[in-house]
Amino acid sequence: MDNNESINKIGLLPKILMYILLAFWTAVNIFPIYWMFTFSLKSNNELFGIGEPMNLIGLPRKWLWGNYAKAVQTGNLGGNFFNSILISAAAILIVLIASLMATYGMTRIEWRGSELMNRFFMLGLTIPLHASLIPVFLAMSKIGMTNMRMALIIPYAAFSLSMGILISAGFMEDIPKDLDEAAKIDGCGVWRTFITITVPLMKPAVSTVGIYTFLQCWNEFMFASVLYNSSKGKTLPVGVKDLFGQYTTDWGPIGAALVIATFPTLIIYVIFSKNIQESFIAGAVKG
Amino acid sequence: MDGVELMKKKVFTGVNVFLFLLPALILFIGFLILPIITSGYYSFLDLNLRNLNDPKVFCGWDNYRYVFSDTLKLGKAIVNALILAGLSVFIQLPISLLLALVLGRGIKGERLFLSIFFVPVLISTIIIGQLFIKIYYPGDGILAQLLDSIHLAAPKGYVFNPSDAIQPVECTRALCFFKGKDHITLHQQIGIWLNNADAAAVAAGTKKFATEQYPVQWLGSKYLQLGCCFIPILWQYVGYHMLLLYAGVKSVPPELREAAKLDGATDGQINRYIVIPHIKSIIKICVIFAVTGSLKSFDLFFSMLNGQVGTAADVPGTLLYNQMFNANNYGTGSAIAVMLIVMCFAFALIISAIFKKED
Incomplete structure (x- = not known):
């Protein structure tokens, strides 16, 4: 420099x-x-x-x-906060498992069509997600799953999956294939190689994918307001939006709710700014 | 025997691959691909809350005709989204590119600036919308106060019954400034000053606002609301494009820069002839994201206009949500969803083709 x-x-x-x-x-x-x-x-x-x-x-x-106490009490922000955390965490876990496994299956095991399969998953980066809202909503209502956290967790995981695979593939490229070969010679099957050798080396990918998924889930509004929005529970953005209706005249508690909904992402950003920036760059430059 | 062994191994590999891919396939196909195909199917059905459990009626292109009709005006919503796309490409992206070039050439505090400029991207768009409602708040918001403090506009307007031909001096000055005219008609004033409902009431003669003090309804007025929604969106995503372009600028080999510098090239020339051609593929991606992102936009419009539709600031996303959640008409909602998919893919292909042609 x-x-x-x-x-x-x-x-x-x-x-x-x-x-x-x-x-x-x-x-x-x-x-x-x-x-x-x-x-x-x-x-x-x-x-x-x-x-x-x-x-x-x-x-x-x-x-x-x-003002903060007022916002938390009136809007049940504590409960909404907890819901948002739980939903994000569960979605992150599912995305990580699914995308690490799929990436391993496509890049470490040789088979015809792995390239094509990868391109298929990358479709998820360009498809407008709203387009799946109505069928997902109707299906979930039919089996009575709306207003359950699961109703959001699974679609959220599906939406972040393509990016998860894209990021994981980038990191998995950096792990030498010799390691797999050595494990194979030692009599290690693909599953054991995956779990004991590959996954522990994928820690940077895990944090990048995890943070990316967190940001997607934490800030999502459209699906949250349709699939998980009842007096019993909602996510933080939906809760804050509703609070606004009740407090149009009193600004302080509104501001407090906005701050409460924003500070977790800002704190995570301060700690992981590099990972976050990398995850956004990876998606664009390689996609 | 070799053949059998090989066969066994192949089957074994196949089973393993399948198992590795299974969770991802279930999620991806079950919750993204199948629903989208189903949307296409629903868009040709007469499907609403009442007949949800009955055999569905195939209705041809009726849903598409309906969404483009004067009742819903999807065409106007698409135009709004395309205006946003144009502003993104020709205003937002140049700002992002300028910042990326400045930061990418290597200056003191580069990482800090980069990190700060990216912050708005991380905040929920719903939150940004609520925040801007306060910024635009009639009379007391920051915008009104700012305009007042620099004497550009009276924060309180004066609105009249159209039959009273009184010329409000103070607000005329400000409005003429915005419109670049000597004077504007009273009708225009009412349209700008009042929110849509009040303006309609005045026009119909059912309501009077005789010399009453009435602050500018930034988000309520049909002349202003669309522009007021564009500003936060453009503001929020400058940092996103900047980050992508910055990564590109950083990937320019330093030797290239140095060689050009030794040949006496200025910064401007280096950017023009070395850096920008080098990051063309990223610029292409930014343009695609800006256009498809504009077409898909929903959160901010929904948040700022409180879910209203039929305003001057309808976009396809808010119409889709409204058809589904308020009108409970899933067929027409699906037709809007299909239009969105088609447009996103079409624009992505067109933009790629334009960039390819330029090579």
């Missing part, structure tokens, strides 16, 4: 302009999130200047954490 920079000297003026541009875009990206956080802690009186000076965008004068 140092070497690069000495060659890529930029003039002072372009450099200043460039950083102004970057600073501006940083502000455009951060401000809505900052504002969401600050208004979640304010009262309407403070926001709109009723009986006190207006403070729409500044830091809260008094930090009203009570």
Whole structure:
């Protein structure tokens, strides 16, 4: 990088302009999130200047954490949060098992048609998912599965499967085939090779696929509002959307709900930003 | 005997392959491929909540005729989605490309900027929609306050019964600015200032807003709501395209850059003649994602307009949801779904062909 920079000297003026541009875009990206956080802690009186000076965008004068308690109680956000976690976790588990097995079956065992099969799975990257909503909904209602968490877990797993296979295949390429050969000579069958040798070496793929699937499930709305949306339980995005109807006048609790629904992804992003970025790049560059 | 052994081995391999693929196949075929084929079948049936358990009636192209009719106006929704696609390709992607080129050439704080610019992509679109409802909030939202603070628009408009020919000075100035005209008609003012229901009431003479203070209904007005929905979508996904393009820019061999630099090429020339041709395949993918993503968009429109349809901001996704969930008409809903699939594949092929032709 140092070497690069000495060659890529930029003039002072372009450099200043460039950083102004970057600073501006940083502000455009951060401000809505900052504002969401600050208004979640304010009262309407403070926001709109009723009986006190207006403070729409500044830091809260008094930090009203009570807004969070209100949001959690009224919207049953705790329960919705738990549902979202459980549904995401189960979908991640299924995607991981299915995509690791399928990738192994297509790249490590030689058979005619493995290439074609892989292309078949990659169709899932371009198909608009909404197109499956009505048949899935009608089938689930027929067997009485709507409003059960399973009704969301399985479709979610199906939607992330193509990406799971794509990412896993990329990582599996990096594991030398000699390992498989050696295991075979030692009398190890394909299943034992898969479980004891390949899977432990796929840890980076596991985290990348897991995070990708998590983001898909956590933020999904259309299927969640159709297949799993009752007074007994819903996911966080659906719950937050409903809360909005009840609290149109009181901004603080709405902001609190928005923050509660957002912070898990932001925390995960802070920890795993590299994996997350890689998973998005892998999908585009190889797909 | 060799033949038998070989046969045995082949069968054994076959069984293993099948077992390895089984979970993925069940998920993929059962919950994606079969439902989509079924959608195609349903789109030719008269299928709604009432006759769900009866033998279904085959109704030919009726569902397609219905969705394109004046009742549902799928055609207009598709046009809206295509406008969004155009804005994505010609406004969002150039911004993403500019950021990717700036970050990809190697500057201080490159990783930090990259990470920050990607943050909006991770937030649920439903949440973004709710947040922007607050930003657009009539009178008290950030947008209204911002416009007020720079004296561009009065945050409170004045709306009149059309028969009262009063010229509201303050809001006329702002509106003329947006429309680039000296004056606009009172009718236009009412359309912009009022939400759709109130505007209709005024036009019908059932409601008066005589010199009443009335804030701009950013999301309620038929002139403004579509544009107001586009802005958050364009904003949210700049970071996504930027990340993909950045990965491409980073894959340009440094020697190429250095050689060009030694030959006296400027940054602009390097980008134009080396980097952009090198990342053409990624640009193609971004264009495909931008167009198909626009066609499929749903969450933000649904969130910001609270699930209403029949507005100026209908898109195929919201119509599909409405046919299914509110009208309980699964046949017409499926027809919309089929149109979506056909359009997504068609545009992906067309865009690929355009890029191929340019080579």
